[in-house]
Amino acid sequence: MHPAPSVIVFTTLSGLGLGLLFWLGIDPDPSRGWVGFTFFLIAFALTIGGLMASTFHLGRPERALKAFSQWRSSWLSREAWAAVSALVLMGLYGFFLIIFDTHIGILGWLGALACLATVGTTSMIYTQLKTVPRWHHWSTPILFFALSLGGGALLAGKISTAIFLIAVAGCVQAYWFWQGDQRFDEAGSTMGTATGLGDRGKVRAFEPPHTGTNYLLNEFVYVVGRKHGDKLRLIALGLMAVLPLLILLTNPHHLLAIIAALSHLAGVVVARWLFFAQAEHVVGLYYGKR
Amino acid sequence: MTSLPETTTRKLGLVIDLDTCVGCHACVISCKGWNTENYGAPLSDQDPYGADPVGTFLNRVHSYEVQPDQGAAQLVHFPKSCLHCDDAPCVTVCPTGASYKRVEDGIVLVNESDCIGCGLCAWSCPYGARELDAAEGVMKKCTLCVDRIYNENLPEEDREPACVRTCPAGARHFGDFADPDSNVSKLSAERGGMDLMPEQGTKPVNKYLPPRPKDSWEGEVDVLAPWLEPVAQEPQGFLGWLDKALEKI
Structure with missing residues (x-):
């Protein structure tokens, strides 16, 4: 398969950013103030940067919103929903945490689940393809989860x-x-x-x-x-x-x-x-x- | 939209006869001609007259050499276009609903105004039946000439896919596989129509007829053949003398 830079950047950066957001979301006593802000800034920069890179491999990026319509059958469509949910939930969680110094644990957990769902749906886009036997295997989603959570923990400072x-x-x-x-x-x-x-x-x-x-x-x-x-x-x-x-x-x-x-x-x-x-x-x- | 229909009323498709195809590529040209001028975005070429031409085609003809364990190798010309699979993976992967299989006749189509050009349907197709057009940024594929087969502005004999209409060898046949008495169903049953890459589980509608076994001359030697052996092994007379004389020089 052609290793398109846009897709490599997307899966790498978003995977790492979503992993970091996951650990920020489930943290019972997260950093606040400027330290907390820096963590969220890095996480969102990675995740959003990756998602934006992914639109570069589209032939018609201006129609990207249509990709939200087929979540019943398409892993790519589910990924779009999961990614937006993760960004919105974690955005709200971070907003309350940093600006109002209010920790809404349940929101963080929901956001963390959405982050995991995004990584999972991304991996399923590749895993579902019978035409590429190297990808069509149970170990592909595990690989994506392990890398995302491991890299996220590293960035979150959970040594x-x-x-x-x-x-x-x-x-x-x-x-x-x-x-x-x-x-x-x-x-x-x-x-x-x-x-x-x-x-x-x-x-x-x-x-x-x-x-x-x-x-x-x-x-x-x-x-x-x-x-x-x-x-x-x-x-x-x-x-x-x-x-x-x-x-x-x-x-x-x-x-x-x-x-x-x-x-x-x-x-x-x-x-x-x-x-x-x-x-x-x-x-x-x-x-x-x- | 991107879910596959449980069943389709008709199953339109092609029978491609690998025994008859002569590899002339006329179907490739007529396909490109019709489909670049009619339904949907044109099939663009990049650098068509330059050193490195690339272009979008919906039908391509490969040629393979098959070498049996014993005997001579055989050349097989092999046209390949969308097989309009019953279990088409290209439909379910589509995030926008642009890719769909029609309930009424089973044709797999792309709604080009909904296509975002993500390419995932081409990734999921084992047959290479879909190509992303580099100029238009949308996915192109065989439509089974949906704008010909129902087109009442065309004379009746032209209401079949352009590739079928143009084939000079009669190697391509168009019809309804849901009808057991149709020409394509009968042909496929008689000649052992086969699926390509059945292990992929796509259940293709199009069938390929395998090449017939080659005939052989074994046992067909004429009874007079033994008397046709060459008689004069050595030149005689003047030619014999000339032969010897020239040997000595």
Whole structure:
């Protein structure tokens, strides 16, 4: 799959921002005043920045409001509702907390649930696709939740929770990377089933339908960077989990914690790039490619 | 809107005969011609006369070589367009309701004024039947020429999809699969019409007829053939002398 920067930025930043909002929402004794304001500012900047980036991959962004209509059937539509609910609920919660110094616990919990729902619906957009076997697996939503909650805890300064969740996220990510390599073969789609000619012999793509490229090849058959896939996976895991954990275990002060957070962010960006770049769509089989 | 209908009254679709298709791409051109001039946004091209042309097509013809364990390889031309699946994943993923399957005839269509161009329907399609038009920013797909098949301004023989109408080999057939006595239902039953990627669970309506087995000359050798063996193995007479003389030079 083509690793579109808009979608990588969206899933990475929003995931992190929503994770931070979750921890702010369920905190029984949240920071108030300027400290609280800074936490909410960072969380909203990440979440809204990511959501805005996601509209850049739309062909017709001016019609984006129509995406709220099909929540009964479409995960993308549900994501739109969940994201707006999360922003509104957490916005109100933060507003009362910072401006009026009033902590409305139930509002925070509802907002936190909406944040989780947003991360869950985002992950389901990818998980639902049978055409991309690497994504079509129960571990994809777990990966998204683990990264969002782990990164959120890190930003929220909940060190012991962050150590536990980032370790979990690193393990899930490693499992997702390497176990995912088998899923295309397990799904059973081959050039033989794609053409229906498999029982007659070995099928080979002889002539493509056109001399140039096309939308399908650009969008679904992305082969750049596969050579360095394993190295990039190790870099992603190192930046996302290993380095932040080493820093967090030293019980760091603020500056080091910021380095841990930036390292985690960079690691998630690399992992998200691989999430798309290494995902193979079955339509490639029609072109004799994967 | 983006939920699939439980059943459709009719199931319009195509039978594509892989035995008959000669790979001439006439269906590709007539499809592009009709659909760029009629219903919906035109099918745009980018850099059409330059070094790197790209464009939107609703129908493309692949060619495959099938190599059996024994014997000669076979070339199969393979037209591919939307299969108007009964269980179309492209419909349910649509966030806006732009993508839908019609209850009356089962055609899968895109309402282009509702499409936000998110591309998710193309992601969910295993067959590559949908392409996002780079100029218009909306999703384009085969409409089964919905603006031809019901069009009373056209002569009756033209009221079928452009690809079917134009195919010089008669490799494409259009009809109603819900009717067991229709031409397409009968053809599919007789020739073992098959689904593409059945493991994806999309239940395609369009069927592909597999190539017939190639005939063979085994057992068809004429009884006079043994007497047709070449008789003169070595040149004789003048040519024989010439042959020897030239050898010696």
